[in-house]
Amino acid sequence: MADRSWPGEGLVLAAQRGDAGATAELVTGSHPHVRRFAHSLCASPEDAEDAAQEALIVLYRRIGMLRASGALASWMFRVVRNECLRRVRARVRRADAPAPDPGLPSAEEQVLERLEAQWVVDAILALPAEQRRVLIMRDIQGHSGRRTAEALGLSTAAMKSRLHRARSTLREHLAAAGPVPGDPS
Known part of the structure; x- marks a missing residue:
């Protein structure tokens, strides 16, 4: 059975102190959870994969901004949610987007x-x-x-x-x- 837990606070603290190995392990350990969040929130599997990657980049670049080392899951959920919303807004703004099939809910409706x-x-x-x-x-x-x-x-x-x-x-x-x-x- 795979370990379903998020990386521990010790690993988060080590990554915040600049430990490159801990940062890499933190990103790797968070990846399955971030993908699960993205697939549950984004309009398409492609958007979900892109949002998950962007969220992991944010984690890598901004781990020092996390105020409470035990709040990793809720922080990453917000990052993924914001990235999914950004993708929906960008899709809505594109004038060249193909017309959706009227029989299916739009990507925007699915995300909402x-x-x-x-x-x-x-x-x-x-x-x-x-x-x-x-x-x-x-x-x-x-x-x-x-x-x-x-x-x-x-x-x-x-x-x-x-x-x-x-x-x-x-x-x-x-x-x-x-x-x-x-x-x-």
Whole structure:
């Protein structure tokens, strides 16, 4: 089974200090996650591959700008999201773009549907850091409860309590924000 975890904070810190080997390892270790983000957000597989490459270049060039070494996943998600949006905007601006098939949703519509996830991302980013970390590890990265608790230095019961609070807070935030953007209901 492949390791599904992001590179650790120690590697991020070493890369921020300028360790070339750690930077290369950080970019390599982040690549599968960045590709997964890009394929879930971008309008086409080609855009996804290009966005993933651009995001990894940003990681390589700007790792020193990452304020919290434990926030690599959320930072990279934002970089990929912004790159996918940039590509959609560029496509819309091109006057020579071929007319889309009226029977299929346009690339822009597909991206906008996927970017409704941004609504949820904003709510997750608004969570307190302790709740956000446990929610990301369990619900986004898919780690087991035991592994999440160990990684965060918590007992399983404490991890479950934080996860419950995070999910409840997230539900409340989403309910207070109203209907999903772009949802006709």
